[in-house]
Amino acid sequence: MTPRFAVIGIDHRHVYELAQHLIDAGMECAGWWPVTTNPHVLAGFRKRFAQLPEVSDRERMLEDRSVQLIATAAVPSERAVLAIEAMRRGKDVLADKPGITTWADLAAVEAAVIQTGRRFIVAFGDRWGSPASARAKELVRAGAIGRLVSTTGISPHRLNRETRPGWFWSARTNGSILVDIGCHQIDSFLSLTGREEAEIVHAAVRSVAPERTPVTDFQDWGEMILRNDVASATMQMHWFTPNGLADWGDGRTFIVGTEGFIELRKNLDLAGREGGQHLFLVTNERTEHIACAGKRTGAYQALVADLRDRTETAMGQSHCFAVCRLALMAEDRALGRA
Amino acid sequence: MTPRFAVIGIDHRHVYELAQHLIDAGMECAGWWPVTTNPHVLAGFRKRFAQLPEVSDRERMLEDRSVQLIATAAVPSERAVLAIEAMRRGKDVLADKPGITTWADLAAVEAAVIQTGRRFIVAFGDRWGSPASARAKELVRAGAIGRLVSTTGISPHRLNRETRPGWFWSARTNGSILVDIGCHQIDSFLSLTGREEAEIVHAAVRSVAPERTPVTDFQDWGEMILRNDVASATMQMHWFTPNGLADWGDGRTFIVGTEGFIELRKNLDLAGREGGQHLFLVTNERTEHIACAGKRTGAYQALVADLRDRTETAMGQSHCFAVCRLALMAEDRALGRA
Numbered sequence: 001m002t003p004r005f006a007v008i009g010i011d012h013r014h015v016y017e018l019a020q021h022l023i024d025a026g027m028e029c030a031g032w033w034p035v036t037t038n039p040h041v042l043a044g045f046r047k048r049f050a051q052l053p054e055v056s057d058r059e060r061m062l063e064d065r066s067v068q069l070i071a072t073a074a075v076p077s078e079r080a081v082l083a084i085e086a087m088r089r090g091k092d093v094l095a096d097k098p099g100i101t102t103w104a105d106l107a108a109v110e111a112a113v114i115q116t117g118r119r120f121i122v123a124f125g126d127r128w129g130s131p132a133s134a135r136a137k138e139l140v141r142a143g144a145i146g147r148l149v150s151t152t153g154i155s156p157h158r159l160n161r162e163t164r165p166g167w168f169w170s171a172r173t174n175g176s177i178l179v180d181i182g183c184h185q186i187d188s189f190l191s192l193t194g195r196e197e198a199e200i201v202h203a204a205v206r207s208v209a210p211e212r213t214p215v216t217d218f219q220d221w222g223e224m225i226l227r228n229d230v231a232s233a234t235m236q237m238h239w240f241t242p243n244g245l246a247d248w249g250d251g252r253t254f255i256v257g258t259e260g261f262i263e264l265r266k267n268l269d270l271a272g273r274e275g276g277q278h279l280f281l282v283t284n285e286r287t288e289h290i291a292c293a294g295k296r297t298g299a300y301q302a303l304v305a306d307l308r309d310r311t312e313t314a315m316g317q318s319h320c321f322a323v324c325r326l327a328l329m330a331e332d333r334a335l336g337r338a
Numbered sequence: 339m340t341p342r343f344a345v346i347g348i349d350h351r352h353v354y355e356l357a358q359h360l361i362d363a364g365m366e367c368a369g370w371w372p373v374t375t376n377p378h379v380l381a382g383f384r385k386r387f388a389q390l391p392e393v394s395d396r397e398r399m400l401e402d403r404s405v406q407l408i409a410t411a412a413v414p415s416e417r418a419v420l421a422i423e424a425m426r427r428g429k430d431v432l433a434d435k436p437g438i439t440t441w442a443d444l445a446a447v448e449a450a451v452i453q454t455g456r457r458f459i460v461a462f463g464d465r466w467g468s469p470a471s472a473r474a475k476e477l478v479r480a481g482a483i484g485r486l487v488s489t490t491g492i493s494p495h496r497l498n499r500e501t502r503p504g505w506f507w508s509a510r511t512n513g514s515i516l517v518d519i520g521c522h523q524i525d526s527f528l529s530l531t532g533r534e535e536a537e538i539v540h541a542a543v544r545s546v547a548p549e550r551t552p553v554t555d556f557q558d559w560g561e562m563i564l565r566n567d568v569a570s571a572t573m574q575m576h577w578f579t580p581n582g583l584a585d586w587g588d589g590r591t592f593i594v595g596t597e598g599f600i601e602l603r604k605n606l607d608l609a610g611r612e613g614g615q616h617l618f619l620v621t622n623e624r625t626e627h628i629a630c631a632g633k634r635t636g637a638y639q640a641l642v643a644d645l646r647d648r649t650e651t652a653m654g655q656s657h658c659f660a661v662c663r664l665a666l667m668a669e670d671r672a673l674g675r676a
Contacts, residue, residue, distance in 0.1 A: 143558070149546050149559065149578055152492065154592060202540040202563060206570070208487050209596045221487065223572065225540060225561065232544070234561065234572060240487055242598040243622040250599075250620070254492060258547045260580040261494070261588075263608060270364060271616045271627040272610055280608045282588070284581040289609040 003304060005094070006061035007032035008082060009074025010041050011165065014096040016048055018071045018123060022094070025300035030067045030305065031055035037075060038165045062089045071093055075165075076180065077173045080105035081320040087118035092307050098183050100324040110321055122320050126155070126184035127191060128250070131295035132264045132277040135190055135243060136255055141264060144283060146259025148231040151192060153185040156249040158241035159212060159220075169215045176331040177205055177222035181237040183327045186226065187319075192255070193230035196322035201225040201232070203330035209240075218219050224330050247276065259284055341642060343432070344399035345370035346420060347412025348379050348504065352434040354386055356409045356461060360432070360525045361639035368405045369393035375413060377504045405433055406645060413503075414518065415511045418443030425456035430645050433460050436521050438662040439513040459641065460658050464493070464522035464589070465529060469633035470602045470612035470615040474593055477600060481493055482621060484503070484597025486569040489530060491523040494587040496579035497550060497558075507553045514669040515543055515560035519575040521665045524564065525657075530549055530593070531568035534660035539563040547578075562668050585614065597622055 005027050007019055019029060031053040036042045046054070055061055062070070062085065070086040072079055073096035077114045080100055083093040096127040099122035100106045109120050140148060167173035174180055190196055202225040220239040225232065241249045246268055253264040260283035267276045277292040302314035332338035343365050345357055349653035357367060369391040374380045384392070393399055400408070400423065410417055411434035418438055421431040437460035438444045447458050465471045478486060505511035513520055526535055540563040548554040558577040563570065579587045584606055591602040605614045612624040615630040640652035670676035 019405050134623065145580075147547065149576070150574075154490065156594070201542065204563075204570075210484065211595065221570070223563065223570075225542075225563075232542075232559070232561075232573065236488075236490065236572065238487070238594065240594050240596060240599065242483075242620050244598070244624040245620050246625065256494070256576065258546065258550065258578060260582070261578065270620070271625050282580050282583050282608070286582040287584065287609050 001027045002026070003069070003308060004028045004030045004067050005069035005071050006030045006042060006055070006064065006067045006070050008058060008061065009072035009079065010034070010036045010045050011038050011075045012073040012096055013041050013044060015041065015071070015073035017125060017129065018073060018094060018096060018256070021051060021300040022069070022304070025304045027069070027304055030064055032059050033058045033061065037167060040163055041121060062086060062091070066068045068092060072096065075173055075281050076168045076175050077101045077167070080109050080178050083109055083120050084112040087112045087116040087120065090116070090118065092119040093121065094303070095120070096216065097122050097241055098175045098179045098324070098327065100328070101179055103328055106321065106328065113317060119307065119317060120320065121315055122183070122323070124184050124187035125189050126266070128297055128299035130266050130277065131297050132266055132279045132292040133188060133253070134297040135279055135290060135292050135295070136253070136262050136264055137244060139281060140192060140255060140257065144253065144281065145257025145261055147220045147257060148193065149256045149258060150232045150234070151189055151252040153188065153236065154252040155185065155237040156241045156251070157237070157239050158183060158248040159239045161212065161214070168220050169213060169261065176334070177219035177237055178203060178330045178334060179327040182222055182235060182330060183323055184223060185233070185235040186326045187323045188253070189226055189233040190319060190322060192266065193228055195230055196226045196319055197328055198226040198228040200326065200330050200333050201227050203333040222334070226326070230244070340366045341407070341646060342366045342368040342405045343407040343409050344368045344393070344405045345409050346399065346404065347410035347417065348372070348374045348383050348569055349376045349413045350411040350434055351379050351382060352463065353379065353383065353409070355463060355467065356411060356432060356434060357387060359638040360407070360409060360642070361577060363642045365407070365642055368402055369399050371396045371399065375505060378501050389481070400424060400429070406430060410434065413505045413511055414513050415439045415505070416524055418447050421447055421458050422450040425450045425454040425458065428454070428456065430457040431459065432641070433458070435460050435462050436513045436517045436662070436665065438666070439517055441666055444659065444662050444666060451544045451655060456657060457645065458658065459653055460521070460616035460662070462522050462525035462661065464604070465526050466635055466637035468604050468615060469635050470604055470617045470630040471526060471591070472635040473617055473628060473630050473633070474591070474600050474602055477619060478530060478593060478595065482619065483593065483595025483599055485595060486531065487596060488570045488572070489527055490572045490592040491526065491574065492590040493519055493523065493575040494579045494589070495575070495577050496586040497517060497577045499550065499552070507551060507556050509557060514672070515557035515575055516541060516562060516668045516672060517665040518563060520573060520668060523571070523573040523575070524664045525661045526591070527564055527571040528657060528660060531566055533566045533568055534657055536564040536566040536664055538668050538671050539565050542673040543672045560672070564664070572588070581667065
């Protein structure tokens with residue numbers, strides 16, 4: 001029988017990717033709930049997924065025993081409560097990042113996972129959606145750059161002030177910038193190092209340009225340095241992408257090993273090659289450009305198999321919680337709470 | 339009368355650049371002292387500068403009243419003592435970076451500058467030798483990327499184990515990695531922000547791969563985060579350049595503003611365009627590649643004029659000391675001494 005998912009929470013446009021990837025990986029959409037804080041996404045979802053059943057009765061989808069998975073891109077601060085409700089109804093949950101925005105939510109979701117035996121998985125799209133990241137991990141694991149020394153991530157995002165819903169501007173509802181965007185890089189660092197632990201060496205957030213935002217305390221800059229027994233990581237994330245850039249941000253990753261290095265240009269190759277997902281590999285023998293666009297990461301296929309077989313190939317449950325935990329720890333550190 | 343310089347200290351190959359730039363800027367070389375810890379550089383200097391007088395009597399050059407400037411790339415830990423001696427003999431001093439490796443040397447050189455009225459200038463080649471850096475500063479000052487938010491520097495260097503003299507492997511003689519290589523980025527940050535102060539937010543050094551070095555405590559990784567009232571800076575420096583790279587390191591600078599950003603690829607454009615000194619500018623209007631190779635920074639011309647006119651256009655004396663001071667502060671911080 002084809003596994004089925006339902007969508008509850010279309011407040012962030014990432015829901016398009018969640019739904020499309022699940023369908024591409026062989027799941028069937030039992031329906032989606034059209035209530036939202038974000039009319040842009042409602043219109044966009046209707047347009048992109050005209051064939052999917054719009055279900056105004058949220059309860060019906062949670063009760064539907066043929067639905068195994070609830071996918072959500074609700075307001076970030078509301079994802080945990082929804083996830084717990086869904087798990088208690090016997091569903092696994094796939095949440096857009098950040099799945100968790102507070103320590104209380106993390107504890108509650110962890111408890112619900114234990115109580116219900118269900119899965120709570122956060123889709124860190126920066127890795128799951130990036131064939132260049134997947135290739136980099138393969139290369140590192142194969143020893144192409146020797147022993148891992150460090151990773152450096154630069155994640156600029158376009159502000160798009162006009163189309164952001166109100167909750168976007170508050171760390172209380174959207175999560176701190178370290179939680180909201182930083183979680184991607186924490187996920188990548190743990191994944192690349194094969195660890196679920198790291199020390200927060202440094203973390204900071206700033207509100208550099210409040211004249212650009214409707215509130216004065218929007219965190220438009222975040223930075224972290226993490227370290228574990230394998231490597232160290234420097235992470236930057238910010239909301240300063242100028243309009244003259246061809247994509248929403250010029251995301252970069254630099255991976256340094258003892259015998260080589262890798263650069264990823266995920267979004268685009270600045271004033272260079274077409275498209276995104278560019279990988280540059282330099283070893284002791286050569287410098288090489290590897291085009292990864294159009295390749296599949298296989299993450300969603302693995303997830304669907306995991307949900308069926310109760311395996312953990314796409315993402316371990318404890319890895320997922322480790323990312324959420326480290327992001328909250330970094331936020332505490334940045335705000336002087338730890 | 340043509341201003342004259344003499345070279346004392348050919349222990350690092352940077353001396354080639356110092357001498358060549360001074361000659362190109364209109365100075366005459368009165369002579370160079372062939373005593374060195376580094377026979378590679380002796381051979382290289384003789385080959386490159388066959389026409390310049392080799393003077394085995396060091397004293398003669400220090401006594402020569404027609405010599406205004408002593409240029410030195412001596413062992414880093416010996417530069418300060420030489421500089422003080424030269425200043426007491428009425429000479430200005432141009433030192434290869436790092437000019438200063440200890441707090442005691444900094445205090446002594448600062449005192450000597452005051453006592454003698456002479457100049458102690460450190461050539462931070464990463465900026466003085468980089469037309470792309472010079473262009474970036476012009477663009478930032480002209481408001482091309484709005485208000486400055488942050489700078490990020492990545493400075494990999496090739497280890498070249500075979501040709502390094504013994505003093506290279508000890509922080510006592512070569513300076514900490516934050517002092518030796520980090521000073522470039524501190525210099526650039528202060529220059530770009532137009533400030534002589536910064537807070538050391540974070541600093542760390544590591545010995546990641548002692549199997550690659552003749553000692554176990556060689557600092558092959560360094561990182562810093564600085565901040566002042568204008569912007570923040572993330573700085574990385576390390577000794578992991580693989581042999582398959584076409585240059586000694588793939589040095590990058592990312593400069594983020596509220597309305598645009600700049601990337602510098604100083605050494606080379608990885609698997610891309612020919613040569614180095616590439617500047618990429620993204621504003622709200624456009625994405626643009628600006629080739630800066632072959633352009634002049636004018637730094638040495640300005641220095642020669644400064645020495646003649648006692649102006650400070652190339653580098654303020656207090657800027658130079660500020661860079662040295664911040665590098666030592668960062669070293670203290672990294673080593674838990676502050």
